[in-house]
Structure formats: C-alpha cells, structure tokens
Amino acid sequence: MPVTRVPNIKKLRNDRKLTQKQLGEALGITNRTIIRWEQGEGEPGIADLLILARFFGVSIDQLIGELLPEDDFGALPKMSDLSGRDLDFWVARAQGHAPEVIDGEPVVLVPGGTPRAVLAYSSNWSYAGPIVSEYEMHFTPMPSGIPFDGVLRMEKGVIARPAAHPTAAWGRNHLEAAMRAYLIAAFGERIMT
Structure with a gap:
C-alpha cells in the first residue's frame, strides 16, 4: 500500500512554532514518528489523525487535504x-x-x-x-x-x-x-x- 504524505502536519506545527519533539510530547507520540509522517515515510492512523486534528483545531479533511484560509470560519450564522x-x-x-x-x-x-x-x-x-x-x-x-x-x-x-x-x-x-x-x-x- 502506498504511503501518503500528510504535508499539513509540518505546516501546522511550524505555524505554531513547535519543534517535532514538542509536538510529539504534547501528543504522546515520539518525535521520530512525527518526522516519518512529515517526510512521507509513514502515515498516521485514524486515531492519530483525530488527535492531530483536535490538537490543531482543524478537521481531518483539512489535515490531509486543503487547509482553509486562517480566517475562514465557514458559513457564519445570523x-x-x-x-x-x-x-x-x-x-x-x-x-x-x-x-x-x-x-x-x-x-x-x-x-x-x-x-x-x-x-x-x-x-x-x-x-x-x-x-x-x-x-x-x-x-x-x-x-x-x-x-x-x-x-x-x-x-x-x-x-x-x-x-x-x-x-x-x-x-x-x-x-x-x-x-x-x-x-x-x-x-x-x-x-x-
């Protein structure tokens, strides 16, 4: 099975000025795992994607696909x-x-x-x-x-x-x-x- 790179992990991590080690510690994941995910040598499972999405405040779709602009809150209510x-x-x-x-x-x-x-x-x-x-x-x-x-x-x-x-x-x-x-x-x- 081909491995899919999840580029938004690195972008979101860098946006928050976190090192791979800091992100790993915050999530209870080794920094080597974070490095592998960012370099496309492995990919997070669904449970890890959920943890990452919650940590960064984005949806799983945004994590693995296109990120919305930072100020896009979707449809705003009346x-x-x-x-x-x-x-x-x-x-x-x-x-x-x-x-x-x-x-x-x-x-x-x-x-x-x-x-x-x-x-x-x-x-x-x-x-x-x-x-x-x-x-x-x-x-x-x-x-x-x-x-x-x-x-x-x-x-x-x-x-x-x-x-x-x-x-x-x-x-x-x-x-x-x-x-x-x-x-x-x-x-x-x-x-x-």
Missing part, C-alpha cells in the same frame, strides 16, 4: 439569532479557540485531556469582562416598542457598541448585546446582523 450557548460558541471561535459541539454542548477539546465547556461569555461578567474592557463597550438601554436594525423590538433590551467600531448590536441584556457587538467587530461584515 448574529441576531445567537444567544446563550450558541453565542458563547461563536465568541470562543472569535477568541481563537476551536470549539466543537458534543452532546449538544459547546466544548473545547484539550489534547490529552477531557473536553472543557466553552466559557459562558454571554452570561458571566468574569468571562466577558476582559472583552468588554478591551473593546471599550458603550451601553444604551432601549425601551420596548422601538425599532433597531429594522426590527421592532417588543421587549426591553440594551444596545452595545465597541468604541472603535461604527456598528452596534441589540441584546436582551448587557452581556448578550456586548458579545453580539464583539462578534460584529471580530468578524466584520461577514457576519449577518
């Missing part, structure tokens, strides 16, 4: 539909994590460890506070019955706007509005409002 744990999932992505949904719950996979829940950015000030501070969010309370973004809001809410960005977002509370505004600032016009 921001105004995001709330609760769905909103937390996308905030984690914007923060540079590679969350996955397991049993309906967003988690971040830790190499060699157990999955940890995505932080509750949309409901916990201790997690969202650094983002709110960094983006210098401004808040404006909004009474019910007022239109925002072409939608008549029949419930009270809050409008949040990062100081350095011209766009704002509505939310049912301060954190929901702030995290939606953060996503607009982080993803730009690619995210639908």
Whole structure:
C-alpha cells in the first residue's frame, strides 16, 4: 500500500512554532514518528489523525487535504439569532479557540485531556469582562416598542457598541448585546446582523 504524505502536519506545527519533539510530547507520540509522517515515510492512523486534528483545531479533511484560509470560519450564522450557548460558541471561535459541539454542548477539546465547556461569555461578567474592557463597550438601554436594525423590538433590551467600531448590536441584556457587538467587530461584515 502506498504511503501518503500528510504535508499539513509540518505546516501546522511550524505555524505554531513547535519543534517535532514538542509536538510529539504534547501528543504522546515520539518525535521520530512525527518526522516519518512529515517526510512521507509513514502515515498516521485514524486515531492519530483525530488527535492531530483536535490538537490543531482543524478537521481531518483539512489535515490531509486543503487547509482553509486562517480566517475562514465557514458559513457564519445570523448574529441576531445567537444567544446563550450558541453565542458563547461563536465568541470562543472569535477568541481563537476551536470549539466543537458534543452532546449538544459547546466544548473545547484539550489534547490529552477531557473536553472543557466553552466559557459562558454571554452570561458571566468574569468571562466577558476582559472583552468588554478591551473593546471599550458603550451601553444604551432601549425601551420596548422601538425599532433597531429594522426590527421592532417588543421587549426591553440594551444596545452595545465597541468604541472603535461604527456598528452596534441589540441584546436582551448587557452581556448578550456586548458579545453580539464583539462578534460584529471580530468578524466584520461577514457576519449577518
């Protein structure tokens, strides 16, 4: 059976400024095995591919095939539909994590460890506070019955706007509005409002 080279291992390793030894230690694999994979002298089995993909935050298809551009998150959701744990999932992505949904719950996979829940950015000030501070969010309370973004809001809410960005977002509370505004600032016009 011919051996297939997996060139993206080396690219992803170099992008993260890891040596072959450091990668091997992080994954519990010998550095000689990493060298063989990168040089096409062997190939990882499916279990190893899964470990590598989780470690680098990419899919197995991306690991063995074409890598997406670094900032390509696939289809972005409609921001105004995001709330609760769905909103937390996308905030984690914007923060540079590679969350996955397991049993309906967003988690971040830790190499060699157990999955940890995505932080509750949309409901916990201790997690969202650094983002709110960094983006210098401004808040404006909004009474019910007022239109925002072409939608008549029949419930009270809050409008949040990062100081350095011209766009704002509505939310049912301060954190929901702030995290939606953060996503607009982080993803730009690619995210639908």
